[in-house]
Amino acid sequence: MPAALVTGSSRGIGRAIAERFARDGYDVAVNYVQSAQRARAVTDAIEQETDAEAVAVRADVGDSEEAADLVAATVEAFGRLDHVVNNAGVDQHVYTEDLSPADFDRVMDTNVNGAFNVTKAALPYLRKSAEDDAESAEDSDPAPTPSITNVSSILGHTGAPVECHYAASKAGLLGLTKSHAGDFAPEIRVNAVAPGHVETDMTADRTEEEKAAELESIPVGQYGQPTDIAEAVAYLRDAGFVTGETLNVNGGELMR
Numbered sequence: 001m002p003a004a005l006v007t008g009s010s011r012g013i014g015r016a017i018a019e020r021f022a023r024d025g026y027d028v029a030v031n032y033v034q035s036a037q038r039a040r041a042v043t044d045a046i047e048q049e050t051d052a053e054a055v056a057v058r059a060d061v062g063d064s065e066e067a068a069d070l071v072a073a074t075v076e077a078f079g080r081l082d083h084v085v086n087n088a089g090v091d092q093h094v095y096t097e098d099l100s101p102a103d104f105d106r107v108m109d110t111n112v113n114g115a116f117n118v119t120k121a122a123l124p125y126l127r128k129s130a131e132d133d134a135e136s137a138e139d140s141d142p143a144p145t146p147s148i149t150n151v152s153s154i155l156g157h158t159g160a161p162v163e164c165h166y167a168a169s170k171a172g173l174l175g176l177t178k179s180h181a182g183d184f185a186p187e188i189r190v191n192a193v194a195p196g197h198v199e200t201d202m203t204a205d206r207t208e209e210e211k212a213a214e215l216e217s218i219p220v221g222q223y224g225q226p227t228d229i230a231e232a233v234a235y236l237r238d239a240g241f242v243t244g245e246t247l248n249v250n251g252g253e254l255m256r
């Protein structure tokens with residue numbers, strides 16, 4: 001079975017991606033930093049509902065050593081690594097005049113450095129997987145090339161006055177995506193998905209007034225669900241002719 005690592009998959013969008021990969025026939029490493037019980041609930045659900053194996057691994061992706069250990073634990077569990085989804089992310093609502101340099105760094109560390117750290121550690125294993133696939137493809141249909149999907153945000157395109165560090169981190173991920181897509185071609189594809197407003201813990205602090213205002217700006221008239229983003233990531237995983245691209249999934253909000 002091919003294997004995937006989804007960072008930040010104890011809840012929200014990451015959980016939906018991990019569950020989608022398992023249903024699609026991937027063994028999955030479920031990464032978390034604090035929510036051990038929730039990560040265990042995800043691995044239990046995967047093992048009960050699919051034929052996939054799942055392992056929960058604690059690691060702060062912003063720490064390069066912990067990120068390397070996370071990749072090593074994934075390969076130790078499954079013997080290979082075929083896809084990485086850099087999904088772990090944090091946000092914070094604060095205007096620049098009240099934003100401390102430490103908080104700016106904290107958001108960057110998780111959202112951008114985390115993707116770099118995990119990608120760098122995963123690279124040799126993804127290359128090995130590409131080599132193995134090339135050999136086995138002589139007898140059968142070619143498998144999709146190994147790939148990396150970075151979870152950016154609509155705010156990486158638009159900016160965000162009340163969370164400049166978050167928006168900068170998500171724009172940074174788009175640069176990382178295109179740079180790595182060129183660097184790692186042709187063996188490994190690298191793409192990004194840029195969600196709009198999705199109902200998760202990250203967006204749960206909105207007041208009813210704020211929600212109504214947000215929904216006004218979304219042409220389809222509803223928030224996205226984590227499974228909407230998982231669908232886009234699964235497409236990018238399997239789309240062998242797509243690399244260096246950003247798939248915008250936002251209910252039409254970006255065209256406003």
Ligand SMILES: NC(=O)c1ccc[n+]([C@@H]2O[C@H](COP(=O)([O-])OP(=O)(O)OC[C@H]3O[C@@H](n4cnc5c(N)ncnc54)[C@H](OP(=O)(O)O)[C@@H]3O)[C@@H](O)[C@H]2O)c1
Binds near residue numbers: 198
């Ligand atoms: N929700 C939205 O509207 C939206 C829109 C655009 C983009 N996004 C992006 O989509 C991704 C997932 O968002 P979400 O809404 O599902 O967020 P969420 O519900 O807050 O979940 C965040 C996940 O990231 C993990 N995490 C946080 N810091 C980490 C670290 N340093 N190392 C490893 N894991 C870490 C958390 O683990 P613990 O459970 O252990 O804390 C959790 O699994 C993020 O990158 C976010 O920026 C979300």
